Amino acid sequence: MSLLTVNDIHTYYGNIHALKGISLHVNEGEIVTLIGGNGAGKTTTLNTISGITPATEGQVTLAEQDITTMAPHNIVRAGVVQSPEGRKVFTRLTVRENLEMGAFTRTDGGIERDLEDVFKRFPRLKERENQLSGTMSGGEQQMLAMGRALMAKPRILLLDEPSMGLAPLLVKQVFEAIEYLNRQNGTTILLVEQNARMALEVANRGYVLQSGRITHDGPAKELQNDKAIIEAYLGG
Amino acid sequence: MQETTDSGPSGSKSRPKRALSFLRVQNAYAFIGLVLIVIFAWVFFVIEIEPQFYLQEGERARYAWDTFISQFIIGLAQGSIYALIALGYTLVYGILFMINFAHGEVFMAGAYIGFFAINAAEQSGFLESQTALAILLTMGVAVMGSVIVAILLERIAYRPLRGAPRLVPLITAIGASITLQQLFLRLFGSSPRTYPRISLFVGQGMWGCEPVDGTTVCEGIDLISKSYDVLIFNQEVRIRPFFFVILFVSLLLMSALWFFIQRTKTGKAMRAVAEDKDTASLMGINVDRTIVITFMLGAALAGAGAVLFALYNRQVTPFMGFIPGIKAFTAAVLGGIGNVPGAMFGGLFLGVAESVFPSALGLPNQLKDVVAFGLLIVFMIFRPTGIFGEVLSEKKA
Amino acid sequence: MRKMILLICVLALATVGIAPLAAQDDMMGPSVMLAPGEDLVIGFGAALTGEGLAPFGIDIRRGVELALEDRPTVTVDDVEFNVALDVQDSMCSPEGGQTVANRFVSDDSIVGVIGLMCSSAAEAAAPIFDEAGFSTISASATAASLTTSDFTSFNRTVPTDAAQGLAAADIIVNVLGATNVAFIDDGSAYGTGLVDVIIDAYEELGGTVAIRDAVTVGDTDFRALLEDISATDPDLIYFAGFNAEGARLIEQRFDVGLEDVPFMGADGIYGSELVDLAGDFAEGVYATRPIPASSDELDAFAERYIETFGEEPPSAFNTNSYDATNLMLDAIEAVGYIDDQGDLVIERETLSEFIRSASFDGLTGVIECDGTGECSSADIGFYQITDGAFVQQELEMMEE
Numbered sequence A: 001m002s003l004l005t006v007n008d009i010h011t012y013y014g015n016i017h018a019l020k021g022i023s024l025h026v027n028e029g030e031i032v033t034l035i036g037g038n039g040a041g042k043t044t045t046l047n048t049i050s051g052i053t054p055a056t057e058g059q060v061t062l063a064e065q066d067i068t069t070m071a072p073h074n075i076v077r078a079g080v081v082q083s084p085e086g087r088k089v090f091t092r093l094t095v096r097e098n099l100e101m102g103a104f105t106r107t108d109g110g111i112e113r114d115l116e117d118v119f120k121r122f123p124r125l126k127e128r129e130n131q132l133s134g135t136m137s138g139g140e141q142q143m144l145a146m147g148r149a150l151m152a153k154p155r156i157l158l159l160d161e162p163s164m165g166l167a168p169l170l171v172k173q174v175f176e177a178i179e180y181l182n183r184q185n186g187t188t189i190l191l192v193e194q195n196a197r198m199a200l201e202v203a204n205r206g207y208v209l210q211s212g213r214i215t216h217d218g219p220a221k222e223l224q225n226d227k228a229i230i231e232a233y234l235g236g
Numbered sequence B: 001m002q003e004t005t006d007s008g009p010s011g012s013k014s015r016p017k018r019a020l021s022f023l024r025v026q027n028a029y030a031f032i033g034l035v036l037i038v039i040f041a042w043v044f045f046v047i048e049i050e051p052q053f054y055l056q057e058g059e060r061a062r063y064a065w066d067t068f069i070s071q072f073i074i075g076l077a078q079g080s081i082y083a084l085i086a087l088g089y090t091l092v093y094g095i096l097f098m099i100n101f102a103h104g105e106v107f108m109a110g111a112y113i114g115f116f117a118i119n120a121a122e123q124s125g126f127l128e129s130q131t132a133l134a135i136l137l138t139m140g141v142a143v144m145g146s147v148i149v150a151i152l153l154e155r156i157a158y159r160p161l162r163g164a165p166r167l168v169p170l171i172t173a174i175g176a177s178i179t180l181q182q183l184f185l186r187l188f189g190s191s192p193r194t195y196p197r198i199s200l201f202v203g204q205g206m207w208g209c210e211p212v213d214g215t216t217v218c219e220g221i222d223l224i225s226k227s228y229d230v231l232i233f234n235q236e237v238r239i240r241p242f243f244f245v246i247l248f249v250s251l252l253l254m255s256a257l258w259f260f261i262q263r264t265k266t267g268k269a270m271r272a273v274a275e276d277k278d279t280a281s282l283m284g285i286n287v288d289r290t291i292v293i294t295f296m297l298g299a300a301l302a303g304a305g306a307v308l309f310a311l312y313n314r315q316v317t318p319f320m321g322f323i324p325g326i327k328a329f330t331a332a333v334l335g336g337i338g339n340v341p342g343a344m345f346g347g348l349f350l351g352v353a354e355s356v357f358p359s360a361l362g363l364p365n366q367l368k369d370v371v372a373f374g375l376l377i378v379f380m381i382f383r384p385t386g387i388f389g390e391v392l393s394e395k396k397a
Numbered sequence C: 001m002r003k004m005i006l007l008i009c010v011l012a013l014a015t016v017g018i019a020p021l022a023a024q025d026d027m028m029g030p031s032v033m034l035a036p037g038e039d040l041v042i043g044f045g046a047a048l049t050g051e052g053l054a055p056f057g058i059d060i061r062r063g064v065e066l067a068l069e070d071r072p073t074v075t076v077d078d079v080e081f082n083v084a085l086d087v088q089d090s091m092c093s094p095e096g097g098q099t100v101a102n103r104f105v106s107d108d109s110i111v112g113v114i115g116l117m118c119s120s121a122a123e124a125a126a127p128i129f130d131e132a133g134f135s136t137i138s139a140s141a142t143a144a145s146l147t148t149s150d151f152t153s154f155n156r157t158v159p160t161d162a163a164q165g166l167a168a169a170d171i172i173v174n175v176l177g178a179t180n181v182a183f184i185d186d187g188s189a190y191g192t193g194l195v196d197v198i199i200d201a202y203e204e205l206g207g208t209v210a211i212r213d214a215v216t217v218g219d220t221d222f223r224a225l226l227e228d229i230s231a232t233d234p235d236l237i238y239f240a241g242f243n244a245e246g247a248r249l250i251e252q253r254f255d256v257g258l259e260d261v262p263f264m265g266a267d268g269i270y271g272s273e274l275v276d277l278a279g280d281f282a283e284g285v286y287a288t289r290p291i292p293a294s295s296d297e298l299d300a301f302a303e304r305y306i307e308t309f310g311e312e313p314p315s316a317f318n319t320n321s322y323d324a325t326n327l328m329l330d331a332i333e334a335v336g337y338i339d340d341q342g343d344l345v346i347e348r349e350t351l352s353e354f355i356r357s358a359s360f361d362g363l364t365g366v367i368e369c370d371g372t373g374e375c376s377s378a379d380i381g382f383y384q385i386t387d388g389a390f391v392q393q394e395l396e397m398m399e400e
């Protein structure tokens, strides 16, 4: 049963035609990965779903609801949360406040418990709880961004390169967290990754994006074995 | 927001001169302390040491401690009002990187609307019977008036221009400022309106009773209008308790604002929006709404400040927002625009400087505006980031 | 160095030598021509907006309006022309004066100007009017310098501050017995000019200036300034400026312990507006102003004013502007002539000459222009606010 459906969307930056008709869907409970080279349009796809760069053509639907032209904060309320690329933590808020911002739209009573969960998963964040996040290292900020995403508890989480710039050990931790979210919380995930190998490892299905178009799609296992993809994205 | 002082090596790359190098002290609170010490040392020199060299026997120096103390307190009162207005500039700048030059008129609107409220209260006798309550209600009405003007301003003048080059909303702000002045001029005329003179007595019996016409009257002290001769540091000075009321109420309001920004969810959302609007919206924060709230907060402080100002100086005109407006803007820049404690300290500092410096430097009081804007220039050269050190230029729009 | 001086001499000679030649070029001088049936337009400039000033400006305009009600037309050689008024807000600043002056001189059809209201505006406007050969008659610009700066365009039907200043200095020393006076002005041409005149006379009479300082127009908190004043132990505070700032100063004296020191001002604070603004605090405040002549005619005029505009005049300037308007219209009727084409011609230079030597019985007394632009010579009256209104004071002794 498809939770998020993207149907033939076109997105422009001024004259630049960044997305040239992209269609994809993510089923309830799935991890779907979106891979592609630099400038392929991965971030733009996520931003179009989130309403930051709305599509000029095509539709985005969440369950039965058309969210194509909704304002970003309403899309979040509808259940689609994005953790943007390049950390984008609020540097002038403390670590704890950043995590609280992750749970901004939540009204359930589980926020405190989830905070403790995040701190357990990333003990470094606990140590820095009341420190301004801008004073933390890049990797720590990336952890915080992941923690903030964990706090959101959305129906579908869009992750844009969550492992970028992390040491191998931490990359592993991030992917563990992704799997945990999916298995334990049942969160549906659309994952954008440069690290295609790891991404296809955890994903059920994948899409390959090139110059604003989908060139391949299929179950993760199949893509992992596709020669063209191995050459282009999995480093031979 | 105050912690930003220790981030960034502001100003260390290009230091034009070694003179006035104390102006570069990184920590804001150390800086404030240093400036105070320098001022006090200078005043001490002028009052205690310098006269010994030129004063004739039995002659009294023009400038003495009583003048200094009085002017310092007067400056604090004036500075409190600057600070309340300056916060409006700084909040909006912090979130939109835009200088809301119509903020002085938001202040003026509050004073006018408060005037009608307090006038009605006076006519109905309510002011006489329930003075404290009537003043609080006046403040409430003035705050609402300012807030409504600010909401309209944001909605009509600024929101459609969000994302336009920075100069565009600036010009619009100046236009909005003139429009508001002219609107109030046309509506209410150019003759000044005066707030009633109000007495609010507290502490009856604490200061002794006096027999008047056969009965004993225990007046207490009038918090608003009367002034009293008191001894401060052994100097007889004339004090109007309202000086301290202004200071106290302003500090209270500023603490409330600080609490709101630091502790409440909306306050945190404001800070998140100030830093990165797109990411904030990805958290589900309604950016437009948060911006409106920011305008409302600034306006509420200006409205409350307007009533304090009008109870203090009594005179209300359509142009009254202009001078406090530019002074408060100066204060916001001195404090470090975009920075909340900066606006607070900047306002108090400017008020005191304006009041104390001309006499302490042996200049005519006429030059107080020169002193104020001169300070601005000194800061622009030696500490362009203001007291609390946010860099003005390297802001993402 | 020698070369420099030489150069300056040559330049000076050149300008002196060329100026008459240039003037000769244009023997006729500028003039106004009106075809029959056209309106004769007179300019009017006063501060019609601004704190505490607009009531004065409006009052002055009303005086002009009443004069035009009496004389809606001028008649030259039996041809009648309607008089129209071009009203401009010249504010109370040099910029305002320049703007309005430039506007009027660029319009050939403006015959003359009633105004400008404030000395600062008039002073900045005068050179512009001079250049264009215009004649202006002000009902309220009183700065002494206006008639001592060789302006050719400036005339007034209100006594100069020189007179008011001399009288005020005399009153300060000989009536109020003050010899350590704090002087404050508002930085305007009127305020500084008046204080300059008073201080000269006052020091001559043996007084010492305790302190001289100024306020910024539009400011409201003068307590720090009053603290400075308080430190000098003055026996009188003199303020040359207008109501808004005057009222604040009067009131804020009480916040710094100067409430027992008498406060005195001039015609800038004379009027009911001051009492409206300062309330009870204004009780006991002194002011001087030119005494409006008292006559039955004047009483009738005051009644007519109240009937027409529904309120007491906020100042006496309406009588001065009434006279100014009549002076202007008299002059136009006297010097205007109808040329061969049947057009009305008014040469600006003859108009100016006529005004500068005119003399007639006006509402404010005898109007007699002395050739420098000074047309009024009313006596100066001394007033004190008693029970919420200015009351004229008897002067026991004045001239010794």
Ligand SMILES: Nc1ncnc2c1ncn2[C@@H]1O[C@H](COP(=O)(O)OP(=O)(O)OP(=O)(O)O)[C@@H](O)[C@H]1O
Pocket: A013, A016, A018, A036, A037, A038, A039, A040, A041, A042, A043, A044, A045, A085
């Ligand atoms: N704000 C913008 N203005 C103009 N062009 C843009 C903008 N953002 C992205 N683009 C262009 O759109 C195309 C897609 O960019 P996008 O950021 O979606 O790529 P990406 O797949 O996320 O790349 P990467 O792996 O480097 O993050 C690129 O050609 C890029 O130059």
Ligand SMILES: [Mg+2]
Pocket: A042, A043, A044, A085
């Ligand atoms: Mg990207």
